[in-house]
Amino acid sequence: MSTDATLSFEEAMEKYDPVLGFEVHVELNTKTKMFSSAPNVFGDEPNTNVNEVDLGMPGVLPVVNRTAIESSIKIGLALNCKIAESCTFARKQYFYPDTPKNFQTSQYEDPIAYDGYLDIELSDGTIFRVEIERAHMEEDAGKLTHMGGSAGRIQGADFSLVDYNRSGVPLVEIVTKPIEGAGSRAPELAKAYVAAVREIVKNLGVSDAKMERGNVRCDANVSLRPHGRERFGIRSETKNVNSLRAVEHAVRYEIQRHAAVLDSGEPVVQETRHWHEDTRTTTSGRAKSDADDYRYFPEPDLVPIVASREWVEELRATLPEPPAARRKRLQADWGYSDLEFRDVVNAGVMDEIEETIAAGASATVARKWWMGEIVGRAKNADVDPGQLGVQPATIVELNRLVEDGKINNKMATEVLDGVLAGEGTPAEIVEKRGLAVVSDDGPLLEAIDAALAAQPDVAEKIRGGKLQAIGAIVGGVMKATRGQADAARVRELILEKLGVEG
Amino acid sequence: MAAINRDDVAHLAQLAHIEMNAEELDRMAGELAVIVDSVKSVSEAAGDDVPRTSHPIPLTNVFREDVVGHTFTAEQALSGAPDSDENRFKVPAILDEA
Numbered sequence: 298m299s300t301d302a303t304l305s306f307e308e309a310m311e312k313y314d315p316v317l318g319f320e321v322h323v324e325l326n327t328k329t330k331m332f333s334s335a336p337n338v339f340g341d342e343p344n345t346n347v348n349e350v351d352l353g354m355p356g357v358l359p360v361v362n363r364t365a366i367e368s369s370i371k372i373g374l375a376l377n378c379k380i381a382e383s384c385t386f387a388r389k390q391y392f393y394p395d396t397p398k399n400f401q402t403s404q405y406e407d408p409i410a411y412d413g414y415l416d417i418e419l420s421d422g423t424i425f426r427v428e429i430e431r432a433h434m435e436e437d438a439g440k441l442t443h444m445g446g447s448a449g450r451i452q453g454a455d456f457s458l459v460d461y462n463r464s465g466v467p468l469v470e471i472v473t474k475p476i477e478g479a480g481s482r483a484p485e486l487a488k489a490y491v492a493a494v495r496e497i498v499k500n501l502g503v504s505d506a507k508m509e510r511g512n513v514r515c516d517a518n519v520s521l522r523p524h525g526r527e528r529f530g531i532r533s534e535t536k537n538v539n540s541l542r543a544v545e546h547a548v549r550y551e552i553q554r555h556a557a558v559l560d561s562g563e564p565v566v567q568e569t570r571h572w573h574e575d576t577r578t579t580t581s582g583r584a585k586s587d588a589d590d591y592r593y594f595p596e597p598d599l600v601p602i603v604a605s606r607e608w609v610e611e612l613r614a615t616l617p618e619p620p621a622a623r624r625k626r627l628q629a630d631w632g633y634s635d636l637e638f639r640d641v642v643n644a645g646v647m648d649e650i651e652e653t654i655a656a657g658a659s660a661t662v663a664r665k666w667w668m669g670e671i672v673g674r675a676k677n678a679d680v681d682p683g684q685l686g687v688q689p690a691t692i693v694e695l696n697r698l699v700e701d702g703k704i705n706n707k708m709a710t711e712v713l714d715g716v717l718a719g720e721g722t723p724a725e726i727v728e729k730r731g732l733a734v735v736s737d738d739g740p741l742l743e744a745i746d747a748a749l750a751a752q753p754d755v756a757e758k759i760r761g762g763k764l765q766a767i768g769a770i771v772g773g774v775m776k777a778t779r780g781q782a783d784a785a786r787v788r789e790l791i792l793e794k795l796g797v798e799g
Numbered sequence: 800m801a802a803i804n805r806d807d808v809a810h811l812a813q814l815a816h817i818e819m820n821a822e823e824l825d826r827m828a829g830e831l832a833v834i835v836d837s838v839k840s841v842s843e844a845a846g847d848d849v850p851r852t853s854h855p856i857p858l859t860n861v862f863r864e865d866v867v868g869h870t871f872t873a874e875q876a877l878s879g880a881p882d883s884d885e886n887r888f889k890v891p892a893i894l895d896e897a
Contacts (some may be wrong), residue, residue, distance in 0.1 A: 334868025364865035595853030
């Protein structure tokens with residue numbers, strides 16, 4: 298495999314202006330598939346979540362999943378799209394073993410949602426508007442595993458094995474208009490855009506939104522043009538870039554590669570590129586050709602979808618607060634600085650802090666614990682902070698123990714470790730580990746124990762109620778501590794120790 | 800006569816994975832032209848007042864509730880497969896065709 302020439306990103310940016318475009322596929326988390334009642338479940342035994350519809354048997358009829366339509370409309374609304382009053386499904390014809398029917402049921406001329414936008418916030422707070430061309434409904438394809446040849450890659454494979462469990466899983470494909478003007482922020486914008494789409498569909502509850510499972514998949518289009526030229530350059534489409542980091546890296550790499558091609562005086566080839574996470578490069582897939590002539594036509598087995606305005610408004614009323622609006626509200630409520638809040642968001646503990654505050658902690662306390670203690674421990678354990686096992690109530694209880702003077706901050710972190718080790722609640726751990734002591738009383742208690750042991754008869758008198766006898770013990774303690782103890786506190790501690798009311 | 804020539808037919812045949820010889824291509828180019836013309840005459844019959852439709856029956860929103868129904872076992876699913884392995888359909892490597 299030859300390595301493509303690249304320019305440095307800085308040089309590429311000096312010479313050229315990037316134009317981006319994204320197709321993001323979102324798998325819906327309906328219980329069943331788009332057109333069949335087989336279960337939509339990830340990770341089951343191969344070819345067990347299928348029936349005759351998913352396998353494309355002759356004579357079968359698809360029936361549309363109502364929930365999938367509603368989820369699609371919700372996604373359209375959350376992307377500020379118009380919802381089509383009426384739309385249809387279409388057949389997209391191609392031969393490939395991931396599609397047993399030899400066509401994918403999709404939408405073509407009339408997507409369910411169109412003409413929307415998303416305002417994307419970049420890391421420095423800049424807002425960049427990405428226009429949405431359309432969001433259309435379709436079905437996922439089966440999963441191919443290439444066997445033999447070079448491990449797992451289609452190049453050189455001897456044969457492929459097909460699992461149709463994913464066949465027919467409802468998809469919404471979100472297509473942007475060409476994105477101009479991002480300049481050197483293009484890679485960052487790419488990542489932020491896909492993150493925003495993922496956040497929206499997760500927030501809507503319509504997708505599990507796990508990129509590592511392919512619930513959200515991104516195809517990234519990149520082209521370059523000389524600064525000041527209006528006409529777009531020839532684009533490449535990098536397929537299945539399946540993590541947020543990879544989206545950023547892939548766009549950056551393609552900009553660098555295109556720049557080197559253009560510098561050499563050659564035209565960019567319009568083609569599909571495959572992203573390789575290991576080398577952080579792309580390689581040529583297939584050139585766009587006749588194979589892309591999909592001969593779409595209206596799906597004769599499915600009737601049109603009519604979304605009445607009443608239905609759309611009913612669905613709109615169920616939409617949760619948009620993620621961006623929620624972040625603004627939470628930051629204002631909590632009184633965090635921009636930097637503090639950004640750190641919280643980047644650390645992925647915004648939801649956890651919100652729950653901790655709801656459980657009774659102050660915003661300052663919640664941030665101190667999550668950012669100061671838990672994020673670091675989660676990093677060491679290589680899990681998300683929210684999955685470490687710390688409950689909001691744990692933090693509230695720890696903080697109360699500190700505020701009540703039962704333990705100090707140092708002990709509190711020790712108690713937290715105890716909670717994570719499964720030793721029980723903070724109060725139980727304080728008890729078990731013998732931490733429920735204000736440290737200053739430690740030496741006093743030792744001295745009291747010694748004085749009581751030295752004068753058991755006096756101790757007995759005090760127990761018997763002769764409180765004036767206490768002077769002898771206090772004296773012993775004062776002597777042992779060379780007079781540096783607070784006599785009144787010593788008296789209190791002696792009475793407490795002997796279980797006598799003062 | 801509709802503009803459908805031999806090259807169009809050869810292109811469609813390739814897309815549809817239909818093997819056709821020279822004689823068949825010639826014959827089909829003629830036949831398809833007649834069919835396309837016939838369809839065209841239907842289009843002429845529908846005036847501007849007839850909305851475009853994708854379906855002969857005036858039905859909309861035929862839905863199914865999102866409730867899990869029947870499935871096949873892997874054995875049933877694979878029962879008609881020419882070849883299988885590890886409970887999956889076995890197919891030839893297909894890169895060259897794409």
